[in-house]
Amino acid sequence: MSGRDELLARDGERFAKEIENYQIWLDEHAEECYQLAQRARQQGLDHTLEVEIPRASDLASRTEKLLINHLDGVEIADDIRTMLETHDREITAITMAQKVARHFREEGHDTVKSIDVGLRVGLAILTEAVLVAPLEGISEVRLLHNIDGSPFLSLHFAGPIRAAGGTAQALAVLIGDMIRRDLGIGPYLPTTPEVERVKEEFGLYRGNLQYRPPPDEIDTIVRACPVMINGESTESIECSGFGECRNVDEARIRGGVLLVIGEGLCLKAPKIQKHTERLRVPGWEFISAFAAKGGDDAGNGVQARRQIKPVRKFMNDIIAGRPVFGEPSNPGGFRLRYGRPRTSGLAAGSLNPVSMRAMDDFLTVGTQMKIERPGKACAVTPCDEADGPWLLLEDGRFLRVDDEATWERVGSETLTIWDNGELVLGFGEFLENNKRLVPSAYSNDWWASDLLDALDDKGLLDFIDITGLAQDELPDGAPASPPGGSVETTRKKWHQFLRALRLNWPQAKAISHRFATSMPPPHNPWWADLPLEWIEPMLAILQKSHVENGVLRIVGGVKGWDPSPLLQFQFEEFQGETPGPEVHLCEPLLDDKIAEMETLRVHGLPKASALVLGLAHHHDGDDLLITSGWEALLEGLGFGLQKGKVEQIVDARIHLQARSEKLLQVAALLKIEEVRRGALDAKKAQIRIAAETDARQKGYNIGDTERMGKEAMDEVLDPGPDNPLLLDESFSLEDEHRVDGAMWLVRKTSELRWEHSAPVRIGTRMARPEKAAPREMRPAVHSLFPIGMAGGPQRRLAVAADKGILRVQVRKRFCVRCDAGSGLLTCIAQTSAGEVCGGRCEPRTEAENSTARRMGVMQSLPIQNIIDAARNNLDIRMPQIVKCVKGLMSKGQTPEALEKGILRAAHRLPVFRDGTIRFDMSDVPITHFRPREINVSIERLRQLGYTIDVDGQELRDGEQVVELYPQDFIVSKRAEDFLLRTTQFVDDLLVRFYGLEPFYN
Ligand SMILES: [Zn+2]
Incomplete structure (x- = not known):
């Protein structure tokens, strides 16, 4: 039972009544407005005598009204409504399109008209009947003839089809195919020039396309697609090679064709495949090849990789003056946290307000930010539960700042923003963008969920025992056996409570032992960021450290530390003496150089390690004092405390040495394979060029030349590596090392459960500032x-x-x-x-x-x-x-x-x-608000239908959280005067121009 169901059950009638009243209120007022507008229009003082925008209550009736000039009075709204109750929009679109086409055919309309109407109905449903695409995106439908004289279906797309988006474009082609099959029209059998024509158009097109398929992909699609994707000429550029072509009207480029093939069929192949397989549509096997190709992060290698590849796309077209907040997947950028605060939704992400402040106010509420993944952009909103940024201050202090009061105090002393803090994104954002989820950090959310599942009645007693919390400090009711059956509400309260709980090390450790949870923040350093090569000298340093007053002191850890290189932006060229104890590093294990070496040179090993791991610290003379997370540092590297003294429990060196040897072997093997592949590729390229030159001299056309080059190249045999099994193993070790890094060692040395605390960073940059303005x-x-x-x-x-x-x-x-x-x-x-x-x-x-x-x-x-x-x-x-x-x-x-x-x-x-x-106002999704935040009185809100808060309590004061009604929105303060003047204008217009009563006053 979800929280909402429960609310409905408890406060059921009242809740349903609220929504119903709201709907009635909206309907009545909209009707009133329409009638007034209609009376004004009937005066004959405007271009038309009618109000142009039809009123429709839902998608079904919008579709009917949108297509009123095509449907010849046939009613389809009820059918659509019924179907949508049990099916999703895409399935409804396909089914309704076929149904309408059949109906028109049975009524005696010709084939072209029947297909045309069916297709438009399908497209309208797909696009929610709010775009002109179903009207203007399809310019016409024709029956043309194959070379053997048999008729086939040709769909003519025009520019406005772009707005429909790739999925609807591709589904329109599928729908067209399914209808023509129903009506007994055969498939399209293109001649080679018809195929070459499309390739030429792609080659010449200068417009913006999300995807430009290479010639062999175009070949596959045009030959295999059972209907012809055709269209009006939209560009001024003419095709010279295949300008005059069977079944194509003009020589100029047809933009709609390129859109539907590139952004539709190619990019949305996985979505189309879902339907072709479900409906067992014959002739669409080709789409599977594209669908498999589209797989993003997984790659198509032999074995699954855990590495999350950086995506650079968001860095394209950077504009001067709009800063980059994080390079792709680089530490220092935003750490991904899954979730959705009440100020967020699709195409929005939330940050701690201090993260916004720290970015010099380049980021404020509503700013659009381009993000590395899941893709495109998000509007920025605040969330105080997100981690704020980690700052390195001029006096060497390193701390995370989560509240604005602290920022006010220390912000001006910031030397570097070491880490941007968390970026909270909903998992729906990934779903909407058709992207795989990436691993989540082991945050307080995850920890709370893990723990909550383990809190049965016995577990609860143990939990109380470990934490020493009193009964009245806990939420009401036991999570496993809540009073009155309100499981969801009780669990929700407990989850809120647990994720806000901060435990000390012994407590966190005891909980981990008892409930098999991993270590929650702050006992969960960014292990994967710590270069494995740093660890051996670090062990020696830790061995000599000691604990006093609850902090770890590393004597002489920052001796000679000097922040001036950081002030002068000469980080990379730092030539000075490295502070702290002298260290000797081993050679790089897998790459040409050891990661984060600049950090090490500037800060010295102890401080650099604390920075890279995200451990709060400060200096005391030459000593480094680590104030949080140091217990985890000791635990993870095999140390423990014996009467305040740091003692080695497990010798991490044994594991470390074995691992280092392995990685060095891997590096050598991968190098050999790289050289081998390089030589093979060079040979292939040479043979391809020779074959292509030969073909060109013999007078073959571009397409054939390319094909012959490729065929010659494919004949070069790849004998494979000497020891494929060993190489495979090396690849997976490499993968493991790049994902886990030092975490591998921590899991070996510590008996506790450890999960990554920052597995994914999201690169971001500023897209455009948002403002509210006329x-x-x-x-x-x-x-x-x-x-x-x-x-x-x-x-x-x-x-x-x-x-x-x-x-x-x-x-x-x-x-x-x-x-x-x-x-x-x-x-x-x-x-x-x-x-x-x-x-x-x-x-x-x-x-x-x-x-x-x-x-x-x-x-x-x-x-x-x-x-x-x-x-x-x-x-x-x-x-x-x-x-x-x-x-x-x-x-x-x-x-x-x-x-x-x-x-x-x-x-x-x-x-x-x-x-x-x-x-224009910033478009930011918001689901809940506090009356105080929007400056609306409780009385006024009650008039607008807001009578209960999110917990079902009577709305009484400005601090209660209230769910926003679906059609309501919160207006920018800056719009107040403008909107007021607009209402006065409308009243004046009604009275003075149309001779009617005023509406607002
Ligand atoms: Zn006149």
């Missing part, structure tokens, strides 16, 4: 009324008015009352009585039937008369500055009523090119 055109204008060049550079109406008559390009319309020609919506001709006519003007040609890009013609507008008429209508004083546009960019080219612009100017409001008034 959306304006450049230059900002108030009115979509064209005044040509007459308004001067400021596009001012008053300046244009001085010209008396304007020449601008607008569509011809005629007054329905007096038949006068006009470029406006409302007639301003004088009647015989000397008054303004005021009749509605309509065009005499249909815009839909026109192929012209714009419908306007040059006409004269008596601007002064128009202004006078508008001012009379509104009965207000003209605002001083009214800015208009130079010309109209729409197809219809009819100006909006000038009155609207005058009123916007009066309220200092800009207009966007679609006639809307917009305000």
Whole structure:
């Protein structure tokens, strides 16, 4: 039973009632708005008499309304709704598409129409019917003919298909194929020139593509795909080799085709494969080859690798002035923590507020950050449960700062941000991006979950015994046998309690022994970051250390430490004396050099180790004092405490020596294999070039030349390594070493359970700053009324008015009352009585039937008369500055009523090119809020339907946590004045222009 179910059960009726009331409230108010808008539109003062945006209650009815011009009155909403109750969107899309196509066919429509409608229905459902892709992304469907005369299906894609995304693009092809099969149309059998044509287009295309398949992949797809992926020409570049080609209309590049093949079929192959296998669609076996290829981190090597490969993609297109916060997968960057605070959701990640402060405020709430994985970007939000950054201060202190008060105190003394702190990402982010999960750190969350599972009634007693906690310090109820059956709530409280619990070393160790948990922070150093080569000299240093007042003192550990190289950014070129005790390192074990050597040279071995492991410390004269995590350091390297003295318990050197010898052998073997492969590749390249040169001289075309080169190359035999088994073993040892590093040794020497504390770092950089501001055109204008060049550079109406008559390009319309020609919506001709006519003007040609890009013609507008008429209508004083546009960019080219612009100017409001008034705000998902945080009174919230908090308690004070209703959002403070002025504008418009009642006041 989930927490929510429980809440429903306990507070059931009330909770359901809240949501229901909310829905009713929304419906009623939306209906009220629509009716008012409809009354305004019926005055005939706008371009249309109807409200353009149809009201739809759900995906099903949106789909029906979106496709109203295609469906010929056939109703599909109920069917979609029923299917969605039991199936996901993709399955519903495929099934409904087939069903609609069959229905149209049975009703006597021709094959093309049936396929066309079915396909659009499918695409609409896939894209939630909120995009134009189902309308404009598919320009047409045709039946063309194979060389043997048999018909096949050709799908024509256009630019707007891009918005649908790769999955919907690829599924559209699959849907098309399934429908044509249903209707008895055979497969597409392309000729070689038709295949070569697509290759040529990919080669010539200069636009942005997420993936550009190589020629052999294009070959496979075009030949195997049972329908033709076709389209309109979108680019100006023409194909020269295969410009004239069977079944293709023009020589110019077809952008839609490249999108659907590259970003759709290639990149989304795994998703398509899921459906083709489930539905057993024949002819789609080719997609499996691509799906297997798309496997990301796993690679396609012989054996599974544990190493998490760095991803560099997020580092592309770095912009000056936007900092990088961490190189791919490098220590020092953000440490991944799985989770979702209440201020986060998809495409968002959370940081400790101090991490934001430490980044010089480059990161603030809402900043977009590019992230290494799972991919793309996230908006940054605060989370105080996340670890803050680890700072190295000028006096040598090393500490993690989790609260802003400490930051205020020490922030200015920061020498380096050693570690950015945690980045909290939901696992759903990986799911949404179709990426494998990467290992989690053994955080307090994991520890709490491990422990909670082990806390049966006996376990609870042992837990109390170990921690010495009193009954009243614990959450109510035992986790294993909670009172009243509220398992979930009790476990939730316990989990919260446990993950906030900080244990000392003996307690953590006892818990680990008793409950088989691993060591929780701070007793869990970043073992994997400690170079194995450092350990042997470190053992000698630890042997001589001692413990006093609960800290580990390493005498002379930082003798001669000097922070100046760090201040001068000369870290890499540090030439000075290495501080601390003199050490001798062994030779590098696996790589050409030992990791983190600069750190070692600048700080000396004891301090460098403490830094790399994340152990808090400070200096006392020449001594290094490690204040946290040192017990774990001793334990992991085979030491223990005997009466305050550091004593060796296990000699780690024995394991260390065995490991070092092994790794040196591995390094030698891998080197030999690398040389062997290098020689083989060089030979292959040589043979390929020879074969290609030969083919070219014999006059073969590009495709054949490439193929022959590849065939010749493939004939070069790879005899393989001398001892494949040994090599395999070496590869897995290498892998193990790169993942575990010193942790391997720790697990050998200590009997405790150890899990990695920072297995994955996420490289990040700043993407773009977010701000809340009105959306304006450049230059900002108030009115979509064209005044040509007459308004001067400021596009001012008053300046244009001085010209008396304007020449601008607008569509011809005629007054329905007096038949006068006009470029406006409302007639301003004088009647015989000397008054303004005021009749509605309509065009005499249909815009839909026109192929012209714009419908306007040059006409004269008596601007002064128009202004006078508008001012009379509104009965207000003209605002001083009214800015208009130079010309109209729409197809219809009819100006909006000038009155609207005058009123916007009066309220200092800009207009966007679609006639809307917009305000952009940072888009950050949030699920819960505290009333205090959003400055809304409890009374007002109760009016808005917020009556209970997240625990089902009556909402009484500003500190309670409340779940946000699904359609509600929290407005930026900066929008307050702007939105207020907008409501005043709307009221003025209703009263003065449409002659209706005001809406807001
Ligand atoms: Zn008229």
